[in-house]
């Protein structure tokens with residue numbers, strides 16, 4: 001294990017709040033939108049989730065790093081969070097299957113973090129003040145210099161980020177002899193979505209974010225999938241257009257998170273930046289169609305505008321958030337298309353919502369329109 005000495009570090013928020021802690025990971029400076037995840041496990045899956053690209057993650061579990069790093073517990077090939085803020089940064093770990101420490105992992109991947117922060121106070125602060133940008137530094141001590149750097153960081157509102165995390169080339173995933181073919185638009189796709197498709201007899205071709213429907217359609221897939229991903233859905237006219245064309249061609253479509261927001265946009269329903277996003281593993285959601293409650297894994301900072309969904313004659317609400325009544329799922333009337341705001345692939349998280357992958361196959365197999 002690399003030597004690790006606790007050097008001082010600073011976290012400065014856009015509203016001027018300052019927290020002093022210890023350097024974690026690489027010595028350096030990083031910026032991004034600060035957000036928190038209330039999940040009690042799954043830190044490595046969170047670090048590698050491409051939807052967090054451009055965001056500094058505050059973890060609320062008191063211990064981060066304590067079960068080490070496992071090379072298979074990833075949602076993409078590299079760490080995507082812009083930085084980490086945690087309470088206890090555990091460089092020593094106690095799991096036989098782990099291959100390295102969080103410190104080695106962060107150093108290899110150039111991730112700057114800060115530990116020994118009172119994350120309970122920080123989370124309450126963000127929860128009361130709303131989403132904002134932040135800067136972490138273990139090399140700059142001058143607050144004015146940090147403020148100047150932070151002022152130059154763009155707001156997440158209006159930011160297109162998917163094209164920065166999407167695959168550069170199309171690739172295949174799963175068994176070529178599988179029964180169904182799914183064309184997935186990669187806007188920052190999580191690996192566990194692909195694993196869920198593979199486990200259900202689907203062969204997937206994953207396409208770069210800016211691939212047109214015409215291009216994807218050449219493969220003649222049985223169904224289309226619009227993935228999760230970072231950034232503001234309303235800043236993605238290219239993807240909204242692709243979704244519109246999939247719908248116009250009457251193809252089966254399933255969307256998760258960003259994919260859900262884009263399905264709404266493609267039906268003339270607006271999206272908005274939330275005061276605070278939903279990020280955690282225990283968000284209660286009601287399935288209105290099946291009349292049951294699911295405990296869901298969530299990660300989003302934008303949402304579809306509820307009033308516009310309710311007024312729409314094109315879509316129907318299928319899922320509602322039981323904490324704040326926000327829209328968690330829709331389906332398009334007369335079409336084979338549905339989407340959810342939360343994460344049925346739930347990595348990490350409870351497996352209550354995995355049935356949605358089965359619903360997708362069912363929709364393809366039985367040619368179901370709603």
Ligand SMILES: NC(=O)CC[C@H](N)C(=O)O
Pocket residue numbers: 051227228229230231232233256257258259299300301302303
């Ligand atoms: N996980 C996601 O797909 C997130 C979608 C979008 N970037 C948001 O923050 O709301």
